[in-house]
Amino acid sequence: MSPRSPRRALWLGLLLACGACGVGGAAPDYTAEELEAAKAQLRDHARLRTFEAGLPFGEEWVARVPDDAELRALYARQLAGWGLFRELHAQADRILSEDEDDPWGLYVRALAYLAEREYSAASEPSLGAWEASPRPEFLAAHIESIRGRGAEHLLALFSTLDSATLAAPEVLAIRAEIEFQARYELGDPTWADSSLASYAELRARWPDHVDGYLRPAENLFMANRPEEALPLVERTLALAPGSADARSLHWRILAGSSLLSAEQRRPAVEAGMAEFVDAAPETVRGLYAMAEAYRRLGDGMKAAELETRVVERAPHSLRATLISQNEYQEAGDTMVRLYREEGRDSPAFLAQLEVVRDAVDRYLARPIYADRYRASAYTILFEALNSMDPVPAEPLAEAVRGFATYERAHPVNAFGIGAAAMVDHTPYAREAAEIARSGLQTVVDAVAMDRHLFRTEGEFEEQLRFQLSRVYDAMGWGYFKAGRIEDGRHVLERALALEGRNREARYHLGQVYEHFADESEKSGDAEAAVEWLDRAEDSYIAGLGSARVGENPSQAAIEALYERRNGSRNGIEDYLATLDERDQIRRRERILESRVEAVGTYEPFRLPRLDGSLVDSADLEGRIGVLHFWGTWCGPCIVEMPEYQKFDLRYRDDPDVRVVSISNDASREVVEEYFARNGFDFQVLMDDGYVQRAGIGGWPTTWFVDRDGYVQFVKVGNTSKLDEEFSWRVEAIREAADGH
Template sequence: MILARAQAPAAAEDPAETAAVKQVRRGYLGRDWSGCAQDGAALRAKYPDSARLQAWTILCDARAGGDALAQAEAMLAERPDDPWALFARAGALLDHPSRGKQEAIPAARAAMAALDEHPDAVWQLGRALIVHAPRVETLQFFGERGGATPDLLALELAFLIQSSEATEAQVLELAAKTRAADPTNVDADYAAAVWLMNRRRADQAGPLLVRALEHSPHATALHTQLWEALLQASDPAATGDGKATAVEAPLVRERDDDADPSPSWEALLQASRRGPEARRATLDAAVASLLRARPDSPGALKAAADVYETLAPELHAKYEAELLERFPDSRTAERLRNEQIYRLTRARHERQTKNTPDPAADALLAERIDTLLRERPPTLPPLRAELYMERYFLLKDDPKAAPELLLSTVQAWVEVEQRNFHILADAALALAERTPYKREAEAVLRRTMTQAEAMLREDRAQGFPQEIVDENANWFEGQLSSALGSVLLAQGRRDEAREPFARVQALTKKSPDAMVRLAAFAEAEGRIADAELLLVEGLALWRGEKSCEEALRGLYRRQHGSERGYARHRARLEDGARAQRRAQVLATALAEPKPLPPFSLPRLGDEELRSEALRGRVAVLNLWTTWCTPCVSEMPALQQLADAYAKDPDVAILTINAEPRTDELAAWLAEHEFDLEVLLGARWATDNGYNTLPTTLFLDREGQVVFSHEGASERLVEEFTWRIEALRDKNSPTRRPQVERPASG
């Protein structure tokens, strides 16, 4: 009987065998997956009949990126009546990139039943639910079983930190409860540290990570988090108040194993704050320690490469090359190859931005993508989707691209895409407009719409904030329905196109792409004035200037036979729409202004500024980072606005940089020739929920937030000026700056 087999071995277990199982299991739960996979393989030679040891070794291999499912299937074939074989298969499915979503939870339930609800099997079902089930189902599981064991407490903590609504008190309380139940539990500290790191609190996370490493000294995940915490916290400005928080740190302690002695967090932080050389020496020692302990771990090599990306590019390249040479078939290598492609595509984007095309570099990039897809296609669907998407971008910009190549790329892409459906819709439309494959384009687009609807349903089931899901639904509806209407229009099916375009027209927010497609439909129906109004409205949307300008110019040319008089025509259209747009902008004022969360933030390279110092003036606070593309794109206009108000005592234009590390920020600003006033407030931004970038706050003289604008602005100078002038005190002296209006021709 299966249940009897699950229970019987416990009484006759060899203590040494039990210790072996505990060692591998402890390595898994300590996030040292590469280490426990190696340890398990070695221990299985001593205890070949231990099914539980074999099962936990397979779970370790699954997290380490090995072919765990094949091992589990072989174990099940060899031990068809052993419930631990079911446990191994469930664990392998849980982390399987394509089969996990559909099969992991049923497999985990079957293993739990076969093992008579053994604690290991209950824990595994909980993890399967966290990874693959709707949030409400996982909440029910923890409501019924939470806290039964220290491992379940740690699992519940890992689940809690995924919630955007989790509070610091909840996270730290559950972490303390887990630690009290099992002082050696790694996730009691690691999960809480991750939550703190995500909120720019490296100074608080660091001691927890050091303590976690006391219990799992070779876990790559713990080391990489500690290195990042060290880099963040050694930049005092990035903590938000310019000071490190006083925390209780673990003391240096010698070990009985082969791990290096662990310095306390305070010792690490003090060493790294002595200067760049000391910081580099601290990291060098930490990286060397990990590589000594895990010389055969692809993950350890990847971690070493990542930490040196900006600190030491030569070491970054060395470790990446070693990883690809020694572990070419690992999933870590798969991800690295995609990252290398991404770097090339990013360089291509920069060339496009600077208008310095390099056809030879583009051809080389296309060849590398094609070779990778042909010879080493990633096993993970999202990685393959990234490659097909980048291949599409290259084909889109190549007027000589073969229609058959565009078709095969888009059809292969739709098979594996999971989130970038708006770009896939653009690709389907390009296929319909540029090739004979119009029906195939429609099929791709309709499948894309079905997949997008499934994604949104899953987001709702996972408990994502309703406003975020609704905003995403609005975005995808606009992009996909307008693309469908345009694909139908390209086939001459105008009557059928009317329904998807009507859905788009009813949306409150539309993208520039949707406006262009709506305008094309209006033109097809002879509604030229409507088409012009749509395009003029689109001009003021973020990234609308280029696409809507091109469409408006083309419409004028088709109506008048040339572009003569176009500039005046566009100016008249914009003048007519400006008053309405101004009213719409000012109507976004909060019905009940909110006080600005107080701050005391260091200026870049200068003393601190307190929020109280802004009282009595109208203030504009723009939150940004250097890696936020829309933020950077709108900064020249923000600089223009700041210059216009530079001598106005009634107005303050400031920016708040939200990056956790700011040591290279001054050089970046100098390189881009920006002299905006920059406050350093990564923690302040996250603590107060400013997670969308860019975000711009407009304060009245009492320090109340009256306008809050999320996202970049195509007409920043004009629309920000409207808000600023609306906030001026009518009774105070004003000197309105002369702001140059952007050219409209």
């Protein structure tokens, strides 16, 4: 139901009955019938996606009837077709200033956020519009806003809708899109067929609605099925010859597939352009679409002519901004190509860095439609500046500030990599640390937006920990460099607690430990200095082991540390050759020292396998037991699963050892699907509340139990070299029992 009061509704009815009388009683220049016809025509433009003609038509009618919320919303749909989110917000402001709960205004606000790709922000207004007035277009906007929740969730939502709502063209179209999304998210190709069937239903029910033709055509073309896509686009063009959306896809198919010979492509595209010019008014959107087509044909000169017309006609427009981006994006593409082909020290690559810098500077000095279009410019500028030798400090600092201000698609790059570079190359370490700290929630939000892409909660958590670790590393390194030594140490240790394979954090923490060694030497505490240097060495060795790919800062650091401790580089080659062995020895010593001092028994259990058969803890009596608690929702658990599979295989046929995995997942199906996808086959028991009774407080947790049922070792948290380190614990228990 509409939120308007009966009195307000009566007032609006009287206003419409008198022809929307103007100020001072001036007679309107339209009739009620003409207004309804205008609304119908705007709906037709949306249905046909002829936004080039719909936008000026809507502008004319909104100027004539400024207080009709429905008319403004129908005009806003044309703006949405252009992607003009600033103008959409202005229309929403106008409607909602009269009534903050007006469903048309809420719908337009949602359209604005969707055009801006701020999907979570669009959820509330779109839901409010749908609840106030259950119109199909409101529901479609809401479903679009929550696509991040995943196809499975959305498909369940469709099952709750009545048949009339499901048959609406807007809902049919979005359902087909979700089914197409499910094909990839759920790994089931049959959903692509379901999507095509839904589009076929849309065409059957609404044969004059272009979404039934255009959207499946685009999906088919993306799936490399142009021969099936082309007839659908041609049907669209018969309905809407003046649609730039339909023309653009048609030109992409003609120019980018093997349906035509190379000689036939340009004449075919240009023939379509001539038809488009005849069918639609000239707009910057249409000119931009034709320029893109010429670029695909390889005619940069013709494309540039059309782009110049766009910029001259509307220098502050969205299309002018997109055109202005081309220069620095092409320069950036060349930079990446030269790096891959010739390396970072090649003269061509180094010269291209200045080309990128100049192109970005020119872009940022021009009118820009909205701040979000600054993000990629600062990203490319940062990459260029950070590759220079020497790195220019002030320009880099400005680039990182802009990078962090505007980047939202991949914020870990700004708040992690960018902030760390600012620490390394500028005098603004403290500011860089604060930039990193300010981005923590942004990173969490960005990863959460892609939650539906992860198969399990564990995989989602793994990615979240990975990205947060990079940001904590930049923050801790900045604090250390700014003189907040203890803060830096604790934050870097936090980075490694989140992700032990973070080699930059390993290097940075090693530098912190060397600082403590310096302080100990100054105070005359030689023993403490040696301990700190040992810790630095361990950190560098772990950093080398975490990723021996590409440049690794721990390599130079450990060589410098060797020279520091030995007074020269004599013998360094032999030392470096034994690093893995030294790392192994130290890790084993620490593990054996971690044996539980006050050993005790554990809570007995009787738990089901995946097949339902029961396993009793009494079966472990007389054997060495390994009880491993995990779940697919646990990121650190997921990280170590391949190593756990190796460990299980090592002892699977050992009659003296029993390895038991206990999953805390909600259902067997979740575990079975995870196993099938990853090829795991170790034995799993399903928790029935046992982990709570047993007092498990961290994930993963592993108990190592002797033959008498006493827990000798407890490991909480994941292990990068699980097979090796778990085996040391098992063999230590075996040796102790055998009297060795």
